[in-house]
């Protein structure tokens with residue numbers, strides 16, 4: 001049975017022995033961050049945290065609990081998606097897509113909604129009162145300062161909603177998008193929406209601006225864990241994240257009609273914030289924000305959302321995450337994406353054996369990829385191929401290694417790469433789009449990329465010297481030493 005909401009997820013996490021309940025008062029003003037950061041930095045990602053008595057920014061007890069680090073371990077990520085191994089999901093998708101479908105990752109992924117196995121679980125809009133709409137606040141009752149919205153880091157521009165599913169609709173195709181974008185709380189009923197220019201929500205906003213229409217937006221906090229994850233996954237714009245979540249869950253996501261705007265929202269959410277963006281209004285200053293790069297992202301201008309309703313369960317849990325110097329909870333969400341999308345990448349770049357984005361590389365800064373090299377120049381084919389696949393276009397450094405290198409172990413990958421490269425010969429620079437959060441590129445979202453060919457070099461690639469073997473002890477000697485080990489009296 002799929003987990004339907006945050007409370008079911010918390011129950012499953014508790015049953016797995018990974019939930020810490022914090023019963024003493026803790027302020028949403030940075031204290032929660034310091035506690036959660038220490039947990040997220042501990043081995044295996046630390047426990048999930050349920051702060052049962054948060055203190056609000058203005059002082060006084062919050063009526064609602066705050067849950068942090070729900071997705072922050074491999075085990076919890078697998079629990080969220082209802083699998084034993086994260087790789088199972090990617091393999092299931094790849095099997096479905098291993099058909100004669102359009103070339104390119106986006107083309108193949110775009111086929112997903114057409115496949116029977118996926119179409120079996122479309123989101124279902126229910127009638128009656130949805131759990132997330134048992135209480136409805138409108139007009140002067142809307143006051144976001146009554147909710148435990150944390151200020152994460154000392155230089156942050158204000159309190160932030162950090163784990164939302166932002167629901168918008170493409171005005172041309174009608175296809176829904178759900179994206180995880182941070183949102184700054186500016187006032188009782190005003191928000192700043194930080195969707196970056198490469199993201200689907202921002203594309204919808206640009207498309208609606210062309211039509212001179214008002215843009216409805218709904219912000220879901222909570223819902224089933226697969227939907228929360230799906231909001232963070234780099235799906236092509238043609239795929240509705242709730243359809244994808246239904247496929248992951250093997251059960252449809254239940255939706256309800258929003259109360260004040262023309263969108264559907266997850267019925268099982270804890271809280272839903274409904275609103276609109278007035279395209280005639282000036283942008284508002286958003287940030288700074290202590291970001292997942294480990295540095296502050298600078299303040300910049302983003303659209304303002306006017307809140308028209310807050311709907312909720314009677315005792316909602318506020319889902320929250322903290323980003324900052326890695327590793328943090330978002331590493332595990334990204335890790336799930338890495339595992340789920342790997343088989344898809346292999347469909348278009350079949351020489352790929354494995355791929356890993358280590359925590360320190362915050363996804364787009366560093367991609368290690370191992371390949372089964374069959375012809376000269378193949379490392380360059382792979383890095384160019386990767387730079388052409390969806391959000392992989394933002395990858396800053398790609399290091400290509402031979403198939404026997406365990407790229408999931410960054411120490412091994414660097415050890416081999418640094419041994420194998422002649423920097424002038426094996427490093428190439430290219431140009432392309434750069435992540436909005438990159439503070440070093442020469443222009444905003446535009447800059448250079450580095451590809452490192454750390455594969456063994458071939459004669460055809462101009463390498464005529466002998467290439468040495470890796471040092472590995474022979475099995476016979478190992479077995480003899482194993483047999484004598486106890487007698488040696490050495491403790492390691």
Ligand SMILES: Cc1cc2nc3c(=O)[nH]c(=O)nc-3n(C[C@H](O)[C@H](O)[C@H](O)COP(=O)(O)O)c2cc1C
Nearest residue numbers: 179180181182194195196199200201232233234330
């Ligand atoms: C915790 C977390 C916070 C994120 N914050 C933002 C953000 O503020 N703005 C943004 O554009 N992307 C953010 N992302 C990345 C997007 O969620 C991700 O790129 C996703 O694929 C976007 O969905 P879309 O492809 O439907 O636009 C965040 C991801 C995570 C895991």
